[in-house]
Amino acid sequence: MSTAFEFADTPKPPYYVVVFTNTKTHSQAGYGEMAERMESLARDQPGFLGIESAGDARAAITLSYWSSLEDIRAWRAHLEHLEAQSKGRELWYSGYRLRVALVEREVSFPAGG
Amino acid sequence: MSTAFEFADTPKPPYYVVVFTNTKTHSQAGYGEMAERMESLARDQPGFLGIESAGDARAAITLSYWSSLEDIRAWRAHLEHLEAQSKGRELWYSGYRLRVALVEREVSFPAGG
Numbered sequence: 001m002s003t004a005f006e007f008a009d010t011p012k013p014p015y016y017v018v019v020f021t022n023t024k025t026h027s028q029a030g031y032g033e034m035a036e037r038m039e040s041l042a043r044d045q046p047g048f049l050g051i052e053s054a055g056d057a058r059a060a061i062t063l064s065y066w067s068s069l070e071d072i073r074a075w076r077a078h079l080e081h082l083e084a085q086s087k088g089r090e091l092w093y094s095g096y097r098l099r100v101a102l103v104e105r106e107v108s109f110p111a112g113g
Numbered sequence: 114m115s116t117a118f119e120f121a122d123t124p125k126p127p128y129y130v131v132v133f134t135n136t137k138t139h140s141q142a143g144y145g146e147m148a149e150r151m152e153s154l155a156r157d158q159p160g161f162l163g164i165e166s167a168g169d170a171r172a173a174i175t176l177s178y179w180s181s182l183e184d185i186r187a188w189r190a191h192l193e194h195l196e197a198q199s200k201g202r203e204l205w206y207s208g209y210r211l212r213v214a215l216v217e218r219e220v221s222f223p224a225g226g
Contacts, residue, residue: 005136005172007210017132017214019176021165023118052134052210054174055167059118061174063132089222096222097120097165101130101214109202109209 008050010065013103015049018072020062022088022096031092034084041080047071065103072100121163121178126216128162129179135201135209136172144205147197154193160184178216185213 042048047067054061066072075081088096155161160180167174179185188194201209 007134007136007208010210010212013212017212019130019132019214019216021120021167021176023120052174054134054169054172056169059167061165061167061176063134063174093222095120097123098220098222099123099126099130099216100218101132101216103132103212103214105213107211109206109211 005052005054008052008063008065010049010103010106013106015103016066016069016072017101017103018064018066019099019101020064020096021059022062022092023059023094024057025092025094028092030087034087034092038081038084041078042075045071045075045078048075069100118165118167121165121176123162123178123216123219126219128216129182129185130214130216131177131179131185132212132214133175133177133209134172135175135205136207137170138205138207141205143200147200147205151194151197154191155188158184158188158191161188182213 039051042051042064048071049065049067051065052063066075076085152164155164155177161184162178162180164178165176179188189198
């Protein structure tokens with residue numbers, strides 16, 4: 001959230017999106033570093049297609065895009081990611097919803113943007 | 114974005130999500146009122162299941178949940194919503210991506226939350 005927002009350059013559907021919405025605890029110490037590390041780690045995983053994130057001090061939505069369910073499963077089971085998930089539940093997230101969805105259609109503005 | 118974040122109380126999958134990510138122009142005058150009006154209108158549409166939104170001055174992500182593709186099509190073609198979409202492209206959005214996706218799986222924290 002510290003850098004400018006960038007749209008993910010996703011391919012023609014179908015592909016998968018992991019929709020992660022979370023509310024935040026009062027203490028976000030260490031969160032930024034972990035998020036940056038996880039993003040850089042995710043970019044190296046097989047099937048990673050992109051990430052988009054927006055939020056404020058209370059809540060955030062993070063969208064990560066993937067080629068297949070298997071790629072998502074592998075990323076969720078990655079050891080360093082498992083540790084980060086556990087720390088998130090302990091320290092940073094007061095609540096979350098994680099939804100896995102198959103993207104069927106995409107529209108851009110400006111067109112072709 | 115002016116009210117507290119609330120998780121959408123979505124049913125057991127499958128259901129649809131419209132994932133709308135947008136960057137913002139410098140002038141957001143009138144945006145808040147329109148967004149509130151659209152949310153209240155959406156809540157009255159057939160098949161509407163919930164909405165989640167997060168963002169800051171630069172970008173936002175809005176997730177709306179729907180029972181079916183037909184419900185999404187009907188809402189996208191709603192006259193007042195069409196006007197709002199057009200105003201958005203003229204005034205408020207410097208760019209956006211709209212993705213329609215089928216939610217296959219959902220996980221909550223705290224569990225059952």
